[in-house]
Amino acid sequence: MIRSYLYNPDGTIECGLASDRFRKALTNEHSLLWVDIENPEDAEIELLLEVFELHPLTVEDCIMPNVHPKIEEFEQYLFMVLHGLTRIDGQLKAVELDVCLGKNFLITVRTGRIKSIDDDCARVERKSPIFQRGADFLFYAITDSLIDSYFPIIDEVEARVDELETKLLSDSTKQMVQDLLAVYGELMILRRALTPHRDILGRLNRADLPQFIKPANAIYFRDIYDHVLRMSELVDSSREVTTMAIEAYSTIVSNRQTEIMKTMTAFATLALPLLIVTGIFGMNFGENPWLGPRWVYNALGVLFVASIPVMLWFFKRFRWL
Numbered sequence: 300m301i302r303s304y305l306y307n308p309d310g311t312i313e314c315g316l317a318s319d320r321f322r323k324a325l326t327n328e329h330s331l332l333w334v335d336i337e338n339p340e341d342a343e344i345e346l347l348l349e350v351f352e353l354h355p356l357t358v359e360d361c362i363m364p365n366v367h368p369k370i371e372e373f374e375q376y377l378f379m380v381l382h383g384l385t386r387i388d389g390q391l392k393a394v395e396l397d398v399c400l401g402k403n404f405l406i407t408v409r410t411g412r413i414k415s416i417d418d419d420c421a422r423v424e425r426k427s428p429i430f431q432r433g434a435d436f437l438f439y440a441i442t443d444s445l446i447d448s449y450f451p452i453i454d455e456v457e458a459r460v461d462e463l464e465t466k467l468l469s470d471s472t473k474q475m476v477q478d479l480l481a482v483y484g485e486l487m488i489l490r491r492a493l494t495p496h497r498d499i500l501g502r503l504n505r506a507d508l509p510q511f512i513k514p515a516n517a518i519y520f521r522d523i524y525d526h527v528l529r530m531s532e533l534v535d536s537s538r539e540v541t542t543m544a545i546e547a548y549s550t551i552v553s554n555r556q557t558e559i560m561k562t563m564t565a566f567a568t569l570a571l572p573l574l575i576v577t578g579i580f581g582m583n584f585g586e587n588p589w590l591g592p593r594w595v596y597n598a599l600g601v602l603f604v605a606s607i608p609v610m611l612w613f614f615k616r617f618r619w620l
């Protein structure tokens with residue numbers, strides 16, 4: 300699916316242009332053309348190669364998935380790979396957004412739905428001012444909404460971390476550690492997405508690409524860069540808390556096993572005198588000449604029972620229980 304928007308020098312905005320008008324629109328330096336492509340097909344790929352004259356490697360990157368966000372500078376345009384985040388069947392997934400920024404055009408290519416891009420398209424259709432200040436400012440607005448879409452996800456994950464941390468001491472079950480590991484995995488996804496974005500936005504913030512980013516607009520990327528730094532700190536903080544919670548779970552389980560072993564050892568020790576005596580004399584008391592009268596059996600039974608509280612006192616005295 301392809302969507303296109305053209306800002307004319309007279310202030311009018313055209314939507315849904317035919318592909319044969321793209322070439323003419325690019326010849327006017329005072330116009331701005333934004334083409335958004337979702338799940339590109341062969342016709343859209345030919346359009347990128349022939350009309351916009353993108354490098355074949357750029358088109359290949361737009362088709363093939365890229366693991367990490369990156370930035371590459373070409374003679375006629377600036378190519379960037381950004382990542383948005385979405386939940387699919389409850390799982391946090393990264394959705395790739397490829398951006399080509401030229402002097403009077405902007406191309407966005409994505410392999411899936413990105414809500415922030417859909418919202419930006421709606422803003423342009425409502426004649427938002429983001430379409431009137433050049434391609435670099437439009438790119439800023441798109442990047443800003445994409446990065447800001449991370450905040451609700453980070454808040455959700457952070458709240459989940461706090462909830463699990465609170466429940467850990469009272470509900471340290473196997474399901475708890477599975478939930479902690481799931482949250483830790485989402486934090487790693489966030490960290491892998493934010494770290495390269497920080498490098499890209501740091502370069503845009505320094506305004507060392509004057510051919511594509513006007514110095515007057517470079518300051519806006521500083522705001523996005525600050526947002527990324529803040530989110531990175533939140534993710535790192537939650538990751539540390541999750542790591543400590545997993546370690547605390549391991550300690551709790553280890554202590555519980557130790558207490559169980561202490562209790563089982565104590566019971567085994569309490570039964571030890573009975574086992575020793577019955578092992579020596581056997582169970583046939585009536586025929587054993589060592590025991591003599593019947594009262595000896597009764598006396599041994601009393602002695603066995605009396606030894607239990609004595610040993611319990613002994614264990615408590617030395618804090619073995």
